[in-house]
Amino acid sequence: MVDVSFSRSPTPQDDDPATADWEAWFDGQNHPAGRDLRQAIEMLFFAYRDFTSDPDQVLATVGYGRAHHRVLHFVGRNPDITVQDLLKILNITKQSLARVLGAMVRDGYVAQTPGARDRRLRHLSLTESGQALEAACSDPQQERVARAFHRAGPEAVEGYRRVLSELLDRESRDTILAQIRK
Amino acid sequence: MVDVSFSRSPTPQDDDPATADWEAWFDGQNHPAGRDLRQAIEMLFFAYRDFTSDPDQVLATVGYGRAHHRVLHFVGRNPDITVQDLLKILNITKQSLARVLGAMVRDGYVAQTPGARDRRLRHLSLTESGQALEAACSDPQQERVARAFHRAGPEAVEGYRRVLSELLDRESRDTILAQIRK
């Protein structure tokens, strides 16, 4: 029932250097791919779970959740971002955002300033306390990642980057990578 | 406000081969670590998001969500697992599980059989149609990962594994890794 044909018939744009070794490894499996892919999938699941638990704890102290954290993160990362652009990054609806963003503005973590050129736009940025909250959230997370990078070594970090960027949706990969590297 | 002191004062058990290069790279940053760590964090966020979108689509066709997928996955992976053990893996409450598991048993995707030795236990396993549904969900996801591995190359895959396993919570890492590698 499991279709593993993709492994045997790479599409043209799959061609890449450093493929031969992997093909050999791949073909050496008796359950071709299935087992190792499953492990890779589970690893991502568990790593992401633990990884998101850090900010959750901090945010709980101010009555916020993950949604608030994402706003905090991406507004901090993209000062003066507009609501539209934030929605595109978060990939949620305006109404969903309104709930969390409204609270954060009321609570004084996020500031809104109308655009100079186009006064319909609201440019979002973190206030002082917003920046402090963001730092409190991302500190343990960054520490976790720094520690993992340290222990895994630089080649492993490079591999992590490569694999994760290849996991992105093809249509949006370039946009996402540009956003990340900004 | 951001405390990056962890980067300067590695704890004793951080010692590891292949550390020097990374230290150099790390110290070479003017915003030490912050920028690259942030990129690594965002990459994980986006990759996970795209990665979970595959099964979501399949499950939507039978009126299921992500929670059902996780059950499907871990029951498929651990045949005859007990409810208790499944709860430990999923890290959710019995009541949360009951909602999705109940539906899946009713719909004939999961079978429950009382334990032979201890008849209080319910051993869970996928029925034929459960296995089919699981395959339908994991196929596109496995294809995505296989493709990413293929394009990133074997060394990158190894790095991906190392970094992700280091990202796990320290207390539970060994347990999780044992579960994954089972």
Place this chain on the structure above:
DNA sequence: GAAACTAAGTCAACATGGTTGACGTATCTT
């Protein structure tokens, strides 16, 4: 200058998937 479009906010209703707390029942252990 009127019409049309756009950015943002808002109200309402609903789905999913988590939580806590309390309780029941069958079964095993001591």
Place this chain on the structure above:
DNA sequence: AAGATACGTCAACCATGTTGACTTAGTTTC
């Protein structure tokens, strides 16, 4: 017989997503 354990269930609640409809303000276009 008493107590612990495995499982199930009811009820209430919360966070975060959805769709659809509508308003207001500002910009663009004809």
